[in-house]
Each structure stands twice: as C-alpha cells, then as structure tokens.
Amino acid sequence: MGSKSTAKRADALRSIDAIVKAAAECLGENPEASLSEIARAAGVGRVTLYAHFASRAEVVDAAMSRAVDRGNQALDAVDLTGDPLLALARYVEAGWHLVDQARALLVAAQRELSPGRIRELHNGPAARVETLVARGRAEGVFRTDLPITWLVNVLHSVMHSAADEIRAGRLTSEHAAGHITATVLAAFAPPGKPVPEPGAGAWRASDGNHRQA
16 A cells, blocks of 8 residues: 555656646746646646646746756856955856746746745845845945845846847847846946946956956
C-alpha cells in the first residue's frame, strides 16, 4: 500500500513539474496561451492539469514563481560587492537578460495576478537591489533624498520599459543594458553631482572625482 501511495505522489510531482515547465515555456512565447496548449505541451490531459491547478491564475502563478526562483539563482552569482556603480552595472546586465527572457510571461502574470502578488514574487530581487542602493547611499554615490524603495522601483520600471521598447522595435537587445544603466545612473546620481558615464570599462565623472579602471 505504501509503495503505491509513494508512486502516486511521485507521478503527481512529475505531472506538476511538467505542467509548470510547459506553462513557463508556452506563456513565455505567448502570454495568451491556453490551458489546453499548456496541457498538451506538458504531455498531460486537461483533467490532470485541473487536478493540480484549479484555475489559469494558479498555473500562471506557478510558472511565474518558477521563473523568479531561477532568476534569483542567476542573480545569486552576480558580484554586488565593491564599487556600487560597477555593482549596479553588473546587476543591470544580468537582471536585464532575465527580464528580457520573461517579458511575455510577465504580461500573462499582470493579466492574471494582483499587483500585490507580483510585488511579493519580486521580493527577492528587490531586496538584493535595496541592499546595494543602501550601500551606495552610505558611500555617497547614490542620492539620499528619495526613498530606497522608489529608486528600486525606478530601476525595475526602466528594465521593463526596455522590454516594451524591444517589442515595439525601437530598441535592440544588444543596446538595452547600456541604455538602462545610463538612465538609472542619471536617476540615482545625488542632486548637484555629475552623472557618472560608463565607457571603455571605466566609470567617468565629468569632474574626474570618480574613476574606476
């Protein structure tokens, strides 16, 4: 009896994993992908899908959670120590690619999930950037006159806007990270101080006070 129960649980877990993976892939290509398409891609029937997920929103939530977890794993490998400006650039480079890859899935999530749930799913990446911004403020390279949460929201909003611009054909992926970094540096610069400019592997400020080889 025990072995049969264990086998059933294992089968169920395999089905759930296949459905969530298929949902991430299908919704990543088309945010309007139907549950029938997702079930077909997962190799299961609609009855099996509904046995594990009561609604489309639950499927989307699981797929988005999977994408965020994988994104967190990738961001864990990004070095956010040292010069806050360079650390920010490294975060943008890695984070931008994740946003680019998941932009269609995010569209599906925005249609199915509440803004509060989407913010909750992004708590991990947000906390990571909040720590970096707080350190940059303490070191005098990021502005302190605006809340940290607002600055983090600006960064992620610019990333998502870049995805929209690519979808509209007004921006290419190869230029996205540079555009995002330049925009965020200007937004994060303390009032009255020159905006650092990325170039040739160095950070240059017009007054020469900040330079990183």
